[in-house]
Amino acid sequence: MLSRYLGILLLGAGSTFWSSFLSAQESMHGMMMPMMRAEEIKAPVLPHGAALQEVAKLANQSQQPNLFKADVTAAPAETEFVTGKKTTVWAYNGRVPGPLIEVQEGDTVEIRLINKLPQPTTIHWHGLPIPPEQDGNPMDPVLPGKELIYRFTLPEGSAGTYWYHPHPHEYTAEQVFRGLAAPFIVRAKNDPLKDIPERNLMISDLKLTPDGAIAGNDMNDWMNGREGQFVLVNGQYHPVVEVKGTERWRIWNATSARYLNLSLGGRKFTLVGTDGGLLEKPVRDLQTLLLSPAERIEIIVDAAGQEGKVSLFAEPYNRGKMGHVAAEKRIDIAAVNLLAGPSIAIPEVLRKIDDLGEAKAMKKMVFSEAMSMANGRHMMLFLINGKSFDMHRIDFISRLHETELWEIINNADMDHPFHVHGTQFQVVETERNGVRTPAPYRAWKDTVNVRRGETVRIKIRQDFPGLRMLHCHILEHEMLGMMAIQQVK
Incomplete structure (x- = not known):
């Protein structure tokens, strides 16, 4: 299948090359991918301005202590991004994003994947320290109509912000852009920030045709990575976030290719964690922070002295796209209302991270x-x-x-x-x-x-x-x- 993609994508880097490439492609017939570029697709209008909703949690079916057990079904589902129009997505348990799995260090996780997609799939437990045979590698596909049980135990010290998504050979990109991705949180038994209210922001993007269907990849998508017309938070377009006092935000970049140079429009925030959990010490007074695809962070947003209406922005970042692409621009991801409320101090020491030692x-x-x-x-x-x-x-x-x-x-x-x-x-x-x-x-x-x-x-x-x-x-x-x-x- 990969050879089919390579044979038709024919991607070029230089502008002269790109122009000749486009001309050559216009004469080809039977293309399996639309030739329309993202900027040429007339975007539908999405409703916006609603309060940000939390990602639904996956219920634990186990009554046994320290065991999280549940079913996750990957299947086509319908949702309504555009008012009055149904969009067919591929979803975990019918939701985009899929349900949040939340466990503690030391817990055993047992997930039965049920594949109701027309393609092979897997679940890759992105970032988790687990055995390869349980990690959804592309060489371990779950065929359509089949099931597989993943089972692993999370060690002490693994608390952090993770996610799960498909990783089947040659199908990963499509399955993720159609909606298959979900958050996974491992909690520490002793969390120095446990008293700070939390908020989860899983950022993805969405590319729709005028009739509200998920658009296929065009040539720029294959060359530069797919970026949709709409950036979503927890599956919502431009929601409203109200912060009263101090909050701890976990942020996922769950996009296929979009770089998120995050800011709060000049307001300051504090970095306290990255992919694998808390830092040793907080990094204070940040105004921007770059999150490349698949990275996660934990930040503290404190409204004290910063009250007012702002936005969560993705500031322009030049990652070196090739071909005929639009100039990078600032993207308004969510409205943020910073309101007076209790200000909670951040400890000066969050945890100790031992150096991995001398390289052998x-x-x-x-x-x-x-x-x-x-x-x-x-x-x-x-x-x-x-x-x-x-x-x-x-x-x-x-x-x-x-x-x-x-x-x-x-x-x-x-x-x-x-x-x-x-x-x-x-x-x-x-x-x-x-x-x-x-x-x-x-x-x-x-x-x-x-x-x-x-x-x-x-x-x-x-x-x-x-x-x-x-x-x-x-x-x-x-x-x-x-x-x-x-x-x-």
């Missing part, structure tokens, strides 16, 4: 792009170490429980967010234009942006044997080859 081995991963004229067709490939993904090839071999130093090098023309399955890593430093910059704080991460021309160095350790996926989390790039396999033994 080194690995190098290089992101790049390549154009091909195979069979007289222009094609663009997204590569790791010069190779396109092969399901049957092992690209890296690592030793169990051994700390490694990885260099993630981006020789491509655009930013790429690096993600590894099954563990959390520590960013050591970045290097760009010969300048090395140490990481500003120690944190647990499973996804990190690598800017074009940049090297990111990380310390990483895998604690389960088996096969792990490493890839760009722009889902279209992952599908077009920017993924590799690590064997841990």
